[in-house]
Amino acid sequence: MTSVSNKFLHFKDTGWSETSDDRKGFFNASVSSSPSALNNFYLNAGAADLGFAAYSMPTLSGIQGGDGFNLGLNMGEGFLTTSFTQTNITDNLENEVQSSFITSYQQVISKDLTYSLMFGLADEGSKFLGMTGGGAFDLEGSKSNTSLAGAKVRLGVGEMSSIGFMAAISKSELSEQNQGFVTGIDNVTADTFALSFDTFNVFGNDKLSVSLSQPHRVNSGTMGMQIAGLADSDGNIPYTYHDIGLTPSGRQVDLSIGYSKDISKNTTIGASSY
Numbered sequence: 001m002t003s004v005s006n007k008f009l010h011f012k013d014t015g016w017s018e019t020s021d022d023r024k025g026f027f028n029a030s031v032s033s034s035p036s037a038l039n040n041f042y043l044n045a046g047a048a049d050l051g052f053a054a055y056s057m058p059t060l061s062g063i064q065g066g067d068g069f070n071l072g073l074n075m076g077e078g079f080l081t082t083s084f085t086q087t088n089i090t091d092n093l094e095n096e097v098q099s100s101f102i103t104s105y106q107q108v109i110s111k112d113l114t115y116s117l118m119f120g121l122a123d124e125g126s127k128f129l130g131m132t133g134g135g136a137f138d139l140e141g142s143k144s145n146t147s148l149a150g151a152k153v154r155l156g157v158g159e160m161s162s163i164g165f166m167a168a169i170s171k172s173e174l175s176e177q178n179q180g181f182v183t184g185i186d187n188v189t190a191d192t193f194a195l196s197f198d199t200f201n202v203f204g205n206d207k208l209s210v211s212l213s214q215p216h217r218v219n220s221g222t223m224g225m226q227i228a229g230l231a232d233s234d235g236n237i238p239y240t241y242h243d244i245g246l247t248p249s250g251r252q253v254d255l256s257i258g259y260s261k262d263i264s265k266n267t268t269i270g271a272s273s274y
Helices: 006-012 034-041
Strands: 026-030 069-076 078-091 094-110 113-125 143-157 161-175 184-201 207-230 238-244 254-264 266-272
Touching: 034 069, 034 078, 034 094, 034 113
Parallel strands: none
Antiparallel strands: 026 069, 069 078, 078 094, 094 113, 113 143, 143 161, 161 184, 184 207, 207 238, 207 254, 254 266
């Protein structure tokens, strides 16, 4: 692995680095599998928000760790990784299956330019975008599916700096099967992005990072609701049905600044502010 500056190889885990195109292929299966395709997409992302899956893709971060496999192989000028995970969860004596299928591709165009692509499908069971429901909004028995895609680019600027950009989009649906208020959630689109700037050797053997990012944010969608009325003389309960738009009224954008410095060959300290 090579850092943006050969003089600062010990920054390779937190700074901008390249992944060689001649990596060896691999296959592994495990009863507690972490998706290598997801990890490789966020690997060497630089600024924290570019490398934090729970921040940008909570759908995926919540369904890791079950049975699965990872396959990696050289393809074309880059490296392709495919991962499948499946988790069995028992709740109230009911068995629920959550699964994910993710593919990512990384390529080094030159010493100053790398890119990664990611595509995936996630079955969250009775969760929706990493969230659970309770009481009148109980989601037990529902089925939630999400498709997603992401891209990441990192560009070296001069000898000591780099710029990174990551963006991802998703589309989700939930079919409700119980008697709660929610009857279904359709065509929910969401996105996330992060832009970062890293520069090395500001005060000697150090790195300064600045990033601007937006966490996973719903843009549009429709949630179906059923509202119970008063029972009639025969005990029948009437329902009225409504569709509620999920368009948000605002947008969260986060600014973060981080600083890391090598104290010795084997020791690095750092601090960040959000």
